[in-house]
Amino acid sequence: MDDDGHDDDDYAGGPGNDGGYYRNDSRANDDEGHSDSTEGHDEDDEIYEGEYQGIPRADSGKAGSIDGVTAAQAQQFRDLSAYEGERRKDQEELAQQYEAILQECGHGKFQWTLYFVLGLALMADGVEIFVVGFVLPSAEKDMCLSEPNKGMLGLIVYLGMMVGAFVWGGLADRIGRRQTLLISLSINSVFAFFSSFVQGYVSFLFCRLASGVGIGGSIPIVFSYYSEFLAQEKRGEHLSWLCMFWMIGGIYASAMAWAIIPHYGWSFQMGSAYQFHSWRVFVLVCALPSVAAISALTTMPESPRFFLENGKHDEAWMILKQVHDTNMRAKGYPERVFSVTTIKTVKQMDELVDLGDSAAWHQKWKLKLTTLFHQVIKRLDAVFSPEYRRTTYMMMAVWFSMSFSYYGLTVWFPDMIKYLQKQEYSSRTKTFVKEKVEHVTFNFTLENQVHRQGEYFNDKMRSMVFEDSLFEECYFEDITSSNTFFKNCTFIATLFYNTDLFKYRLVNCKLINSTFLHNKEGCLLSDVSDDNNAYMVYFVSFLGTLAVLPGNIVSALLMDKIGRLRMLAGSSVISCISCFFLSFGNSESAMIALLCLFGGISIASWNALDVLTVELYPSDKRTTAFGFLNALCKLAAVLGISIFTSFVGITKAVPILFASGALAAGSFLALKLPETRGQVLQ
Secondary structure, three states, X not given: OHHHHHHHHHHHOHHHXXXXXXXXXXXXHHHOOOOHHHHHHHHHHHHHHHHHOOOOOOOHHHHHHHHHHHHHHHHHHHHHHHHHHHHHHHHHXXXXXXXXXXXXXXXXXXXXXXXXXXXXXXXXXXXHHHHHHHHHHHHHHHHOOOHHHHHHHHHHHHHHHHHHHHHHHHHHHHHOHHHHHHHHHHHHHHHHHHHOOOOOHXXXXXXXXXXXXXXXXXXXXXXXXXXXXXXXXXXXXXXHHHOHHHHHHHHHHHHHHHHHOOOOOOOEEXXXXXXEOHHHHHHHHOOHHHHHHHHHHOOOOOOHHHHHHOXXXXXXXXXXXXHHHHHHHHOOOOOOOOOOOOOXXXXXXXXXXXXXXXXXXXXXXXXXXXXXXXXXXXXXXHHOOOOOHHHHHHHHHHHHHHXXXXXXHHHHHHHHHHHHHHHHHHHOOEEEEOOEOOOOOOOOEEEEEEEEOOEOOOOEEEEEEEEOOEEEOOEEEOOOOOOOEEEXXXXXXXXXXXXXXXXXXXXXXXXXXXXXXXXXXXXOOOOOOOHHHHHHHHHHHHHHHHOHHHHHHHHHHHHHHHOHHHHHHHHHHHHHHHHHHHHHOOOHHHHHHHHHHHHHHHXXXXXXXXXXXXXXXXXXXXHHHHHHHHHHHHHHHHHHHHHHHOOOOOOXXXXXXXXXXXXXXXXXXXXXXXXXXXXXXX
């Protein structure tokens, strides 16, 4: 009975060995010392069985080949499964040993130096968000931007950052954190520099898009890079402190805009084709944090965790020794020796194909890029593997809801403030009827007035509307106007010399013996734009950015005490509640105060989400997952901005409901995520 069962097992398990059922039996018989005649009999049996099964046909060789391929594929899958099992075991052992090594290295001078270096990269990301918004009022004059063009320019940075986050996040897991960050920051600084000099709208749009693609890699790489130098008990707190640099970037951009853009004297031009105004100086200055980050990053090493994950033991050991020795010398213990001699590395699989020296350079590059692309896609697929699928979907929902509400509201706030300013401005409009002024020269500015059925001699105008008025033998010289129109007016024997009163400003007007000479080049501007309003925009952005300081401090101090999930869900709930106060913001000052309140509360959610994203994914997938989620974040930002701003001046209820609903959903889903406090870095 046992023998029969044994024979059955051999029969069923045949394909698990070298190919055929009976070949296994033959090997068993060989081991038992059977004669040659027995072997022949076994072969005859094998043929007989094949005939019985109807195998011998014209394509019998092909069938045998298919069986061989199937067996080879099964063996390959088993080999791959065994490889993955060994790799998983190596990663688990490495995670525990790496945490112990970081404990021995301590937290000191090296981590603080890296903190400021990576902080510059994060600061560059914060600056990038504000640049276009600050230069739009000035750039629209130089480039004659229409409302759709202004809207596209405002969104193009987010689209670039979305692409950059995905691309650089995937590459950082393959070619290294430091190298990828250097490449991305270089692209950002180069195209930011070019954007300050290009003159056309399309070229400026392209440069800002490319600049956004470059800076898109900053957030996913910076947090992953820094986390791999931090021990478990320091990780949450110091990653939260790192978020401070995004706030510093916003403050830097606001301060530079305040100091540079209104100084119109800081400009030059070469004829009418090339102009370099003060806002272009501001764009140039905003590239400095990225350039500084590149310079500082060249002095820092690659992440040793990345080297260990890729089988580079000696390189990782040297960096960890550098971390240990730097910290010990700074603490006054130079005699302490780095006791680690061997570190676990993860089993590698060779994924590259060598074409040999005879291959052309373009073939080698094509192969490298193709292989790199497949490796990045493979890692992205791993983020959605059964082990991480639920976590990834939950994180996608939380990232999307947070970004949709935060970016939508933060752009909606300034637009609402501008709308309230216009409403207040309109309430101060003065109306003059049948005013007759003859042979008088106005040497002051006429602003925010409506004149009906009058006769005038004007010098400079701003936000003027002339209706049913008569201009007879008038002389308009050196006129600079904005938002000024003439409706149903009559001009008799009137000369327009060196003015920007183009004919499209004259609506249903009659021109009798009137002449336009040396018209100024310019654009039709619909917004009220003066120095006071510009300063207000910079001041509001400065206050809104500075308001996140308390939230940053609180989240850093409490992140490792109350946990990531409580911080994320709690801050989201409080932010949701604060949204309802927006309905009471009926004045400019009230809207500014509510903007500061919302920003100060919601920043804790962002800090917790960054820390959680770093800790939920293993090192070989960390920046890929972070980059993908950050790309989704920028997509949600584009949708939120587009939807929220469409309701400016119509209703406040819809944006408030959208924002509060998204935050409520995000806080609920956040509680379903696993807590990572107190865990080693996977």
